[in-house]
Amino acid sequence: MVETEHPRLLLHQFISPDLCKELEFIHKSCSTTGYRSNVFSTTLSHLIATNSSQLIIPFVSIRERLKEKVEEFFGCEFELFIEFTGLISWTRGASIGWHSDDNRPYLKQRHFAAVCYLNSYGIDFEGGVFHFQHGKPASVAPMTGDVLIYTADSRNIHSVDEIIDGERLTLTLWFTRDASHDEDAKLISFLSSTLLDSSDTNINHLLPSPASNNMYWFPPDQASNYQSGFDLRCARIYIAGYDIYCSRDKGYSLADDLSDSFVELLNEPLQLAWRNQLLKKEFVNILHALQVLQFYYWKHTEWQPSDYKANNDDVVQMSESLLERIQNLKLQFVRNYRSVEAIFPDRTGGRSLLEQSIDWASFSAANVAWEAYTSKLHQEILNSFPEWKMHNSMFSNPSTES
Numbered sequence: 001m002v003e004t005e006h007p008r009l010l011l012h013q014f015i016s017p018d019l020c021k022e023l024e025f026i027h028k029s030c031s032t033t034g035y036r037s038n039v040f041s042t043t044l045s046h047l048i049a050t051n052s053s054q055l056i057i058p059f060v061s062i063r064e065r066l067k068e069k070v071e072e073f074f075g076c077e078f079e080l081f082i083e084f085t086g087l088i089s090w091t092r093g094a095s096i097g098w099h100s101d102d103n104r105p106y107l108k109q110r111h112f113a114a115v116c117y118l119n120s121y122g123i124d125f126e127g128g129v130f131h132f133q134h135g136k137p138a139s140v141a142p143m144t145g146d147v148l149i150y151t152a153d154s155r156n157i158h159s160v161d162e163i164i165d166g167e168r169l170t171l172t173l174w175f176t177r178d179a180s181h182d183e184d185a186k187l188i189s190f191l192s193s194t195l196l197d198s199s200d201t202n203i204n205h206l207l208p209s210p211a212s213n214n215m216y217w218f219p220p221d222q223a224s225n226y227q228s229g230f231d232l233r234c235a236r237i238y239i240a241g242y243d244i245y246c247s248r249d250k251g252y253s254l255a256d257d258l259s260d261s262f263v264e265l266l267n268e269p270l271q272l273a274w275r276n277q278l279l280k281k282e283f284v285n286i287l288h289a290l291q292v293l294q295f296y297y298w299k300h301t302e303w304q305p306s307d308y309k310a311n312n313d314d315v316v317q318m319s320e321s322l323l324e325r326i327q328n329l330k331l332q333f334v335r336n337y338r339s340v341e342a343i344f345p346d347r348t349g350g351r352s353l354l355e356q357s358i359d360w361a362s363f364s365a366a367n368v369a370w371e372a373y374t375s376k377l378h379q380e381i382l383n384s385f386p387e388w389k390m391h392n393s394m395f396s397n398p399s400t401e402s
C-alpha cells in the first residue's frame with residue numbers, strides 16, 4: 001500500500017547497466033550547457049533538432065516501463081502522460097536546496113517524478129546525495145540503475161547535496177495527468193517535419209548537425225562573446241586526451257580577437273589528433289567527431305586491438321607548425337583550461353588516458369560500428385514512426401525492430 005503522507009518508491013537495479021552506458025554515451029556526445037550553472041542536459045527535442053532523431057530509440061522502452069510503474073504504484077493506470085524526458089548531469093558545484101518539483105506556476109502540471117540514476121555515488125562522483133525533508137527513506141545515495149519515484153507535490157520536499165567531484169548523471173522524467181502537456185505529441189509533430197525526407201539511410205544523411213554555438217558554451221555567456229569559459233564539446237574531447245585540428249583554420253592568432261569566428265570552425269570539417277599523430281579521417285563537424293569518440297569509449301572494451309590490423313595509412317605525423325596551430329585553436333575553444341579541469345576532474349586516479357598509447361585501428365573500427373549503430377536505429381525509428389503517428393504516442397514494437 002502506498003504510504004500517503006510521503007508517497008514514494010525506490011527501485012533497485014530497474015535499469016540494466018548496458019542501457020545506463022548507452023544513455024551515458026548519448027549524453028556525453030549530445031548534451032548542451034544546462035538551465036542552471038554546472039548542469040548539462042540532453043532533451044529528446046534537442047536530439048531531433050540536431051539531426052540525431054535515431055538516438056530517441058534507446059529511450060522508448062524505458063519511458064514505457066517507467067510510466068507503467070508510476071501508474072501502477074500510484075493507482076492511476078492509463079491516466080498519465082510523460083511531460084518531460086531528459087538526461088541531466090551535474091558537475092562540481094551543482095546542488096539544489098529544499099523544493100518540491102511543482103513549486104513554480106509553470107510547473108503545476110507536474111504530478112509525479114522518476115529520477116533514474118545512471119552512475120554511482122562514490123565511484124563516478126562525490127557528493128550529490130538526495131535527501132527527503134520528511135519520511136523514509138531520508139537519504140538516497142545514487143547507484144547505477146536505481147530509480148526514485150515520488151509525487152511532485154509538497155509531500156515530497158527534497159534536496160540534493162553539492163557535487164564535490166565528478167559528473168553525476170540521471171535520466172529524469174516527469175509525468176502529468178494533463179494531456180495538453182503530453183511530450184509524445186510534441187515530439188511526434190517535430191519528428192513529422194524532420195523525418196519526412198529521411199527515408200534514405202545513407203550515413204551522410206544521418207550525421208549530427210550542431211545547434212547554435214552558444215548552447216555549448218560554458219558557462220553560458222550573457223554577452224554571448226567568447227572571452228571566457230569553454231566549448232563543452234571540445235572540452236569533452238580534450239579531457240579524453242585528444243586534440244582538434246580544423247583544416248579550414250586560416251591561422252589567425254589570439255591577438256586577432258576573432259573568437260566568434262573561431263567557434264564557427266567547429267561546424268566545418270575537422271580531424272582528431274593525439275600527441276603528434278593526426279588521424280586522416282575527416283569528421284563533418286565537432287558533434288560528429290564527439291559522437292564517434294564517445295562511441296569508442298562506450299564500446300572499446302569489446303574490441304581487441306589484435307582483431308584489427310594497424311593501418312599506417314590512417315595517420316600522419318604532424319610538423320611543429322601544425323602542432324602549434326592545434327595549440328592555438330585549443331586556446332580559442334577553451335579560453336582557460338583550468339576551468340575545464342575544475343568541472344571535469346580526472347577520476348582515473350592519475351592513470352590519465354594521456355599516458356596510454358593510442359590504438360587508431362580500434363578507433364577506426366569504432367567509426368564503422370558507430371555508422372552501423374546509427375543506421376540501425378534510424379531504420380527502427382522509420383519503422384516505428386507510422387504507428388507512433390497513428391496513436392500519437394511513442395511505444396516499442398518488437399515487430400518493427402530490425
Ligand SMILES: O=C(O)CCC(=O)C(=O)O
Pocket residue numbers: 096101115130158159160170172
Ligand atoms: O537528481 C536528483 O536526484 C533530483 C534532482 C531534482 O530534485 C530536480 O531536478 O528537481
Ligand SMILES: [Fe+2]
Pocket residue numbers: 099100101158
Ligand atoms: Fe526535484
